[in-house]
Amino acid sequence: MSPKRGDRAAPPSVGGEYELRFADSAAAEGWEQLARQVPTNLRRAFESLRSGPRSTANPDRHHRLKGSLATSHWKGQDLERWQYEVTGGGRIWYLIDDERRTLWLTYAGAGHPRATE
Numbered sequence: 001m002s003p004k005r006g007d008r009a010a011p012p013s014v015g016g017e018y019e020l021r022f023a024d025s026a027a028a029e030g031w032e033q034l035a036r037q038v039p040t041n042l043r044r045a046f047e048s049l050r051s052g053p054r055s056t057a058n059p060d061r062h063h064r065l066k067g068s069l070a071t072s073h074w075k076g077q078d079l080e081r082w083q084y085e086v087t088g089g090g091r092i093w094y095l096i097d098d099e100r101r102t103l104w105l106t107y108a109g110a111g112h113p114r115a116t117e
Contacts, residue, residue, distance in 0.1 A: 017050040023106045030108035041086045053096050061085040
């Protein structure tokens, strides 16, 4: 998804940081919802994901998913799927693409993803 007039400018990644990209429009919409509801928490999540997408510093909020949800096939590769808990119910799910130094955001929203229900 290319930026358009009126879109927010995303800060460029520097050093070893990862880029965050939306896998689909639903993830982008969920991100915007979180940005309106909990901007400080989302900013903290953004910074954490960019600098340490596999961080285990706070395992209650940031961890790899388990079982059949632990990986997903994306653009011809099997990638690790992780979750960051933005709020008590708000989640970000993402795939780690080390080759492109990109995190593909597959879910962002104020509630639990349906796959976990």
